[in-house]
Amino acid sequence: MNRIIAFLLVIAAVVVPACPPAAAQSGNIREAVSGAVRSAVNSAVNAMVDSSVQLATNLALENALSAALAAAVPPVEINFDDAPDAACPDHSETNFGDDLRTYSAVEQHTLPVTIGSVFVHGAHNGGVSVRGWDRNEIQVTACKYAGAENDAEGRQRLADIHINISGGDISTSGPDQNGDRHWTVHFLVRAPSSVALRLEAYNGPMSVRETGSDVEANTVNGPLTLKLATGNVQATTRNGPLTVSDCSGKITASAQNGPLTVSLNDRQWRGAGLEASTHNGPLTVRVPEGYLSGVDVDAGGHSPFSCSLRDCNSVQSSKPWDRTTHVHLGSGNTAVHVSTVNGPVHIGSSME
Structure with a gap:
């Protein structure tokens, strides 16, 4: 061995x-x-x-x-929370290396809600941020970034980055210099809850916040955050962290080879429920004391386990050779199911 x-x-x-x-x-x-x-x-x-x-x-x-x-292969480090609504992240957060300077430009489009749905194909190394609003229109802000050695080259590369919109299908195309992609695009989308959203990102972050829309979100090699989402949401991430915070409605979320964090900060789950899981990743669950909905936490594969809540006295796995641990928290009908396989588990208060 x-x-x-x-x-x-x-x-x-x-x-x-x-x-x-x-x-x-x-x-x-x-x-x-x-x-x-x-x-x-x-x-x-x-x-x-x-x-x-x-x-x-x-x-x-x-x-x-x-x-x-x-x-x-780290993802692009972009924190959408640091930027105001409809404002692009500072270009200093996007670095193309090779001693290249970063140049940026903004392009904005308004789409009618009558298209019914939007499919955002994130640019390679680019982020996607979605927030709901009550306007009767869809706003798409494309934050374009390019790396170049001088101003003239930077302006040309930005001009060569194209935002392609066909109905509700949104994608990018741009310069490719001998296989080196020294450019990317971060999409900021605002849409009312009547518009369904399909989102994908590769090597970039994704954020879905304050929306009642039906959402399908997928990321590879980048973090995915769901916060204050209240619709029917299906979210998956591979090789990246997944965070579910302050949500309601019907949420299905899964991570492969990445950590999962679930924060429940209301008094109870409102809606159909939450199903969240990770495989080969740690699980953190934060629950308020006296939570009024039932919460099931399952860990398989001899996952290390810790809990700072009084409710954790209900651990049902009593034999050291058992491969699973089950904890039931809260009261009322079970609305939240979270699990991990081959990852440590920590359960704590939402005040932590």
Whole structure:
């Protein structure tokens, strides 16, 4: 077993640093590295250990590899909360490296609500932020960023970034210099609750806030935040953190290889309920004392468990060899189900 651990460390030390910063411009590099490492390690594991140790080793590999790849290919660091409504994030938060200066421009479009739905295809390394409002129109703000060595080149690259809108379908296209994508776009969308929203982002953050719209949101290699969402929401993220805070309605949220944080700050869940899960990621649940809706928390795969609430005396897993832990919190009908497999669990007060 020690030889296997040493082998994993050698691969992590050699392969992951070999990914250049430009890897953030191509998901193919991530996939190639991941596939090569998995193939090599699984071959060694199959040859060296029995099935029970192999299973444990593979689970450790999943967690270690996901963390290493996420560190090697970081998403663009954009905090939409720092910018006022309809204002683009400061261009200093978007860095293209290679000693390039960052240039920015803003493009705004207004769409009629009669289109019924909007599908935002996020730009590579670009973010998507959605907020609801009560106006009878849809506002799309495209925050364009480009890296260049001088002003003339910067202006030209910005001019070459195009926002493509067909009905409710929104996407981008732009310059590609020998495979180097020194540009991106962050979308800010304001829409009334009557408009359905479909959103996707790759290597960039996504935020869905203060909306009663039906939403389908998907991210890869970037954080996804749901806050004060009250409609029918389906959200998934892979290799990124997922946060569900102060929501209601019908929320279904899942994370793969990323942490899940659920914060319940009202007195009870209002709406059909919340189903939230993560696989290979830690789970944090914050619940007010005296919560009036039932909350089920499940952990599988020998997940470490901690809880600072009095209600945690109801832990049902009493045998140390049990693979699952179940906790029921709150009172009334169960409206919230949260779970993790192969990740530590912490349950605390929403005041923490």
